[in-house]
Amino acid sequence: MRMHTSSAPKAQNPAPDPTVDFASVEALRTEISATFRLDGIRVESAAAGFARGRRRNDSGGRFTLSLTFPAT
Numbered sequence: 268m269r270m271h272t273s274s275a276p277k278a279q280n281p282a283p284d285p286t287v288d289f290a291s292v293e294a295l296r297t298e299i300s301a302t303f304r305l306d307g308i309r310v311e312s313a314a315a316g317f318a319r320g321r322r323r324n325d326s327g328g329r330f331t332l333s334l335t336f337p338a339t
């Protein structure tokens with residue numbers, strides 16, 4: 268899923284740097300849905316320069332939401 272806009276919005280987030288500016292032609296990818304193993308997510312995220320943030324699982328262990336942030 269992607270968020271598109273015709274203006275230049277600001278996105279506010281409770282992360283360490285809470286404001287992100289977007290140009291009017293940019294798109295924000297809001298989610299990726301795929302089947303992965305947690306170890307693979309950690310390895311691929313680290314290789315791409317991201318550190319794992321929080322992770323949430325559903326009560327049945329079928330779905331995981333994994334938040335990643337640029338590694339510093």
